[in-house]
Amino acid sequence: MNHSMQRLTILLTIILITACSGVKVSTDYDSGADFSHLESFSWYSPSQTEVTRYARSDIMDKRIRRNIASGLVNKGYRDTADGTPDFFVNYSVTTEDKINVDTYNTYAGYAPGWGWRGAGYGHRGMYYGMDMVNTEIDVDQYKEGTLILDIIEPDTGHLIWRGLASKRLPSSSNTERLNALVAEVVSELLKNFPPDTTQ
DSSP states (O other), rough: OHHHHHHHHHHHHHHHHHHHHOOOOEEEEEETTTOTTTTEEEEOOOGGGGBBBOOOOOHHHHHHOOOOHHHHHHHTTTESSSSSOOOEEEEEEEEEEEEEEEEEEHHHHHOOEEEEEEESOOEEEEEEEEEEEOEEEEEEEEEEEEEEEEEEOOTTTOOEEEEEEEEEEOOSSSSHHHHHHHHHHHHHHHOOOOOTTTT
16 A cells, blocks of 8 residues: 555545544424523422433433533532522533444445557557445444533423533443543533624
């Protein structure tokens, strides 16, 4: 493999890794809600929190809550456990099995193509023939996790904002990797709160 092909291979690998590591975010909110007066928050009833097996542990629950709370505080909101907060926060986590199928040519079978051929001395011309092409299929099975964050109006109990952040889950992990994963997902999700209601 020459140097230009090596550089191209490295570049494509970096692009694929970057694409796979991205967080997909979507949000929705009540257009009639006033987000400008929100200053303090508190957690919704813990019994209402739904967490799948991937996050069903005290360690993961504390990790997620810690990141959400610190993210909101960094945005200027006050974490209050007493009194009536301006909004409640609740979260849930879901996981889904995903399959990614890629097809590509390895040029080991037949496909139409142009070429040159000779028919004796002094005679060369173009032809349309069959070149060697073979299609291979790469099937990638993985789990995708989605963090769902809800902002709830205390007086009515109505949902006024919901954000979903999805990311491919690692096949294996340790504490440091999980800390980084949750921090990244929560950070990307909270970039969209409060919503821009001027648009």
